[in-house]
Amino acid sequence: MGKTFAEKILAKKAGKDSVVPGEIVVVKPDYVMSHDNSAAIYGKFKSIGAEKVYNPEQVLIVLDHCVPAANEKYATNHKTVREFVEKYGIKNFYDINTGVCHQVVIEKGYARPGRLIVGSDSHTVSYGALGAFSCGIGRSEAAAIWATGEIWLKVPQTIKVVFKGKLNENATAKDTMLYLIGKIGADGALYKSVEFTGEGVKEFSIADRIVFSNMSVEMGAKNGYFAPDEKTYEYLKSRGISEGEYDVILPDEDAEYEQVIEIDLSEIKPQVAKPHTVDNVAPVEEVKGTKIHQALIGTCTNGRIEDIRAAVKILEGRKVNPKVRLLVFPASMEVYMQALKEGLFEKILEAGGIVMNPGCGPCLGAHEGVLAPGEVCISTANRNFKGRMGCKEAFIYLASPETVAASAIKGEICSVEDLK
Amino acid sequence: MKIFKYGDDVNTDVIFPGKYTYTITDPYEMAKHALEDLDPDFVKTVEKGDIIVAGKNFGCGSSREQAATCIKYAGVDVIIAKSFSRIFYRNCINSGLLAIECPEVVDKITKDSKIEIKREENKLIVDGVEYSYPPIPEAVRDIIDDGGLIPHLQKKFKKG
Known part of the structure; x- marks a missing residue:
């Protein structure tokens, strides 16, 4: 029996031959992303009693939630983050003049096919648009990764979404994603990995795909994945990332899905x-x-x-x-x-x-x-x-x-x- | 022990509003705003040992850990729901808050129900009827037993 994307990447990252849904694996994510909440994470990190950051290269911080600071509390918060970054030599840091974290993670080339990225923000799922496995975690967990480099993840079951046909001129990726969420509900993909597939996917730009991956958490999903294709490679190339600098992981053709949902794009209004x-x-x-x-x-x-x-x-x-x-x-x-x-x-x-x-x-x-x-x-x-x-x-x-x-x-x- | 009962898809914004996420850092202060936009009476009446019972997808939305923290510090140690949002569920484990997923029992529980929890056996007794709930995965049980992820790691780092 073949394996889904989630099963393949989590097995690989856990150093196992194969894993099954429900299994718990311990993995070292490529990156742990956090934003303004890094100050709170720092507080938790200090309380753990670790003497150093396990791997400073793994830590990725973007200030974006309240920038520039709206009041003294936010300002102090940002100050604490900058002090942390300075003290522990965190190179992957982007101050308030860069952008929203998920856009920055993608633009700066951190999100790549085959990478495993966790973040203390629920919309960390966005990077699936480029063929990564990414999901949100809590603050304590981010602090734990700073200290130990690792996290446990449960291998999810997978839902396959198949896009058929073509969108009408007046319909967009956002309309399609809202339609899908309305159809299956806020818990329609709870705990599940989602793979967006089908002929219709080819038409979606990387920007479009990010909309789907970003909002997959709104139906409860753990991640929302698009198999890398020519559009992905072209986008990565435009960011100066060449073939060989990423690891394309594709689901097997005979992978087992918990559910298959078909969407006819021509019907979307x-x-x-x-x-x-x-x-x-x-x-x-x-x-x-x-x-x-x-x-x-x-x-x-x-x-x-x-x-x-x-x-x-x-x-x-x-x-x-x-x-x-x-x-x-x-x-x-x-x-x-x-x-x-x-x-x-x-x-x-x-x-x-x-x-x-x-x-x-x-x-x-x-x-x-x-x-x-x-x-x-x-x-x-x-x-x-x-x-x-x-x-x-x-x-x-x-x-x-x-x-x-x-x-x-x-x-x-x-x-x-x-x-x- | 009182029971607070809520519906489906209770999201983290109504449990702990986003406007407080960077301005309130003390957990007892967080507790004063628990469920503020869902049930303003909750903080007025909640006492240590009370239980929250909810529908499906409890804690959906943002990853904010304060949603679990504020409930815990308000005095609630157990939430029984038809299902939990995944990040909230993790946050419960990491905060030492017992999240019991038991869809068949939720509709049977009323405000006046008698609930007994047998943690060791993963069983609930509601008004005399016994229900089983899925056991917490072995791999993360240590975290809960230690009272959450931070105390769990404190122990580990102390040992060296």
């Missing part, structure tokens, strides 16, 4: 996740006309250059509704520079939008655009939980950059088609 859960999904059509107060384009889900280009295409020559605040957060400084060079910011500003610095912004309710009671926000982010954007009496809808831009223009939820 623009979707939204309605308040207050990500699996509360409906076609945009159903909530058309819902008044909005804020529109957010950015985050680790949809803050890439492709997303900003798509939004600007809609914003160009139009005006944001005067009752709406449009906030744009490029996912990284590299995306920011590229958008600047392409003249995209000028068009956003002319439309009446605001361009913010790269970072998580208000996605987790810390700063830079939190909501007031009764307000409605449409966002390209990955979560719409109650209180997520800082106010438990606010309402968050999730959608594609295209739908968010169109809604910002209209002042109410609508699809791009509705602007015509």
Whole structure:
């Protein structure tokens, strides 16, 4: 019997010939990623009593959650992280001028086929887009890896998602992922590894694939994997990573899957996740006309250059509704520079939008655009939980950059088609 | 012992809001905000030894460990649910919080139920009826027995 991607990579990393779902393996991850919470992890690390960091090369830190610091507490937090980095000689450190951690991990070439990366952030699953095995862990576990270099992982069962056909012009990867989450639910892939496969995958860019991998945790998944292909190799090459610098691990053709889910891409229409859960999904059509107060384009889900280009295409020559605040957060400084060079910011500003610095912004309710009671926000982010954007009496809808831009223009939820 | 009963998909944002994740560092302070956006009465009435009973996918969403920490420091040592989100489940183990996955018992439990937990046997007795739950994997049992991952490692490093 063949093996799934998760079974193959976890066996390899554990130094075993083969493993089975349910088995617990102890592995040394290639990297352990953390962000602003590195200060708290440092506190736990100190309490363990380890005298040194087991492997400083394994530690990867990106400050992104509340950057620049919104108040003294956040500032002190960042200061502690910088002190840790200095003291223990952590080279893989990116300060507040770099971007959202998951985008940075991908851009800087840490995420590669065959790598095992864990991170004290649930959206660490994003790196599956490049053929890595990556998953979120807790703070204590991150501290434990700093001290010991290793972690235990349970070998998951695997769900195979098969994309058939082709997306219509008005539908996107985000719409497809929201549709899938709505279909199987917030626990539809609980504890499971997900492999995104099928003819339809070829059409998805790396940016698109990151959307799927990033949001696979919203259906409970442990990781969301795309088998590396020409698009992956091309992307890696563009990052200066050549063949031989990564290890392509593919599932066997006769691998055993817990479940196979088929999605016909030609049937996907623009979707939204309605308040207050990500699996509360409906076609945009159903909530058309819902008044909005804020529109957010950015985050680790949809803050890439492709997303900003798509939004600007809609914003160009139009005006944001005067009752709406449009906030744009490029996912990284590299995306920011590229958008600047392409003249995209000028068009956003002319439309009446605001361009913010790269970072998580208000996605987790810390700063830079939190909501007031009764307000409605449409966002390209990955979560719409109650209180997520800082106010438990606010309402968050999730959608594609295209739908968010169109809604910002209209002042109410609508699809791009509705602007015509 | 009181029972707090909740539904499906209780997420970490309503257990411990993101706006506090970098401003509150003391676990007892965290406990004052436990389940704040789900059930504001929880912190007002919770006492040591109370139990949380919930539906499927408890603790979904963010990886924030404070979601487990705040519940533990509020006095709850046991959560019984139909299923747990994977990172939250790990965080429970690492915090020394017993997360019992027992889907068949959840709907039988009411606020007035009598619950007895036989940890050694992986069994629950609810209103006189016995239920088994899957044992904690052998490999991680040491972590729970030591009261969580940090105390577990402290022991290890002390030994050298």
